[in-house]
Amino acid sequence: MSKEEKKSILGFTKEELQKLISPTFRIKQIFNWLYHKRVKSFLDMKNLPKNLREELENKYNIKELEIISKQKSSDGSIKYLFKLKDNHTVEAVLLKMKDAVYNEDGSIKHLPKYTVCVSSQVGCKVGCAFCLTAKGGFVRDLKANEIVEQVLQIYEDNNIDCNRKVNIVYMGMGEPLDNLENVAKAIKIFSDMDGMSISVHRQTISTSGLSSKIDKLAKMDLGINLAISLHAVDDELRQKLMPINKAYNIASIIEAVRRFPVNLRKKVMFEYLMIKDVNDDIKSAKKLVKLLNGIKAKVNLIYFNPYPGSEFERPEEKRVKEFQQYLLNKGVLCTIRESKGLDISAACGQLREQNLGEKV
Ligand code: SAH
Ligand code: SF4
Secondary structure, eight states: GGGGGEEEEEGOOHHHTTTTTTSHHHHHHHHHIISSSSSSSSOOOOTTTTHHHHHHHHHHEEEEOOOEEEETTTSEEEEEEEEESOOEEEEEEEEEEOOEOOOOOOOOEEOOOEEEOOOOEOOOSOOOOHHHHHHHHHHEEHHHHHHHHHHHHHHHHOOOOOSSSEEEEEEEESSSSGGGGHHHHHHHHHHOOOOOOOOGGGGGEEESSOOOHHHHHHHHOOOOOOEEEEOSSSSSHHHOOGGGGGGGGGHHHHHHHHOOOOOOOOOOOEEEETTTTTTTHHHHHHHHHHHHHTTTTEEEEOOOOOOOSSSSOOHHHHHHHHHHHHHTTTTTTTEEOTTTTGGGOOTTTTTHHHHHHHHH
């Protein structure tokens, strides 16, 4: 079998491998080598019989992605640009949510808290007016292994132990619900107790609001958290910002969210991108409160992150704070997303754009 035809083993769930490899206990061992010890070759899987190691080496590969660019932000977040086997590129970001805390003697009290933001597609079909990923159009869906490997390589690059509690957000490039099959597979692989054990409660899908796919996700009953990129409270404006709103309007999204099974202790997150003089007024905040009435929701306000040539502007801090305070006063949980990695232009698609730009 030529190298090109080999499939990546990282795209297989344990259940799928059970149909291909026997006896079953070998699969647990393989998962341990792949995700705990992070070996680069099947030949290093020392407790497997030699013939199985060779069979695996002939049929599958482990590493397909290559880190071709890395930018570190002053807050400790790191943005990665990965090259795929077909030379397309996608971004992923390691977000440092909390710094490490040290004891007086210099020993570590708490390790830093991380979230990994992964891409689900090369480009995106949804075409939001404010989003840089949309500008390059849609190229293709990522395969499950290409999603899994973004996280695995980031773990490896930062020496993160597989037992650490890390969050995953599907908020990189692409619309995850437009590639639901592969994303669902990645969710299962991440949460496997013999692999990285990243609980489904630590994984969040962010969607532009494909209502029918939200229902489909609900039926799959994966237990994952849901985030809705709302960004506007009336259909007219939302349609301008997000053309997908013509197919799935605000009412249809809210209905789908009401049907979504939310973990008892969790809430659905509504992301609201604040754009200067477009949607950052108190009238919008008022409408937002009405819209979310009766939903277990929390709102996350995001500063629009400008990029060269973007037609929108970052709002003033005062407006964002006032917007937040209005929601809080009305009893709606509301946070402001810290501009993690702002100095490395963390809005998705920007590192890729820079890199493509350099090549021209
Ligand atoms: N397609 C999915 C997930 C990827 S986008 C979605 O739209 O939800 C992840 C988040 O980044 C979305 O909330 C999106 O609105 C936001 N985003 C896109 N461009 C941005 C920009 N220039 N500044 C800040 N956030 C941006
Ligand atoms: Fe796609 Fe999300 Fe960007 Fe919209 S914001 S174009 S859905 S990646």
